[in-house]
Amino acid sequence: QKEVEQDPGPLSVPEGAIVSLNCTYSNSAFQYFMWYRQYSRKGPELLMYTYSSGNKEDGRFTAQVDKSSKYISLFIRDSQPSDSATYLCAMSGMEYGNKLVFGAGTILRVKS
C-alpha cells in the first residue's frame, strides 16, 4: 500500500464548476500538507501549504486537512480552463526529515 493515495483521474469539469481533489494517507506522523500544481511539460509549483488540521484559503483555492480521517482536500471554486493541470498532494513530518512524500497526482481538465 502506498503511503499517499491519490486518484489519478482525469477529472473533467465545465468552466465555473467547484472542483474537489483528494488524498488519503496512512502514516499519522505526517504534519505538513502541501498541494503542488504541475502544468504539462513543466515542473511542479507550490500552490497551498498547511500545517496540521484545519482549513486554509487563498483566493479561489481552499486546502482542508482532516488528520483524524487521514484525508486532505483541495477545493477550487469557479474553475477556469487555466486551472487544467496535474495536482500533486505532498506531505511530510519530523520523522521524514528532508523527504516529501508525494501522491501520484490527479489530472484536472476544465472545459470552456
Next chain:
Amino acid sequence: NAGVTQTPKFQVLKTGQSMTLQCAQDMNHNSMYWYRQDPGMGLRLIYYSASEGTTDKGEVPNGYNVSRLNKREFSLRLESAAPSQTSVYFCASSVGARANVLTFGAGSRLTVL
C-alpha cells in the same frame, strides 16, 4: 529570475552509456534535491543535499550518483544507464532543510534504449 535551471531538457541514451544531468539555482537556497517522475508513481526522491558539502540518499538512489559542486549547483550522474531509468528528472531547491516549500526546475526527459 531564472530560479532552478536544468540541462539538458531532453536526452536519449543507449543502455550502458553514462551521462550527467546538471542543475543550478540562483536563489541562494541551501538545500537541493533530485526527483524522478514516472506515470502512476508520483515524484520519488533520488538524492538530496541539505547543505553545501553534504549529500544523502533518498527513496530510489540505486544506479545514481550526485555531486554538490557548490551552493548553486547539484548534478546527477548515471554511470551505466538502464531502460528502467527512463523517466523525467526534476531538480528542486529549498531555503532550508525543511523541504516543504520546493522550487522545481522544468525537468529533464531521459530515454534509455
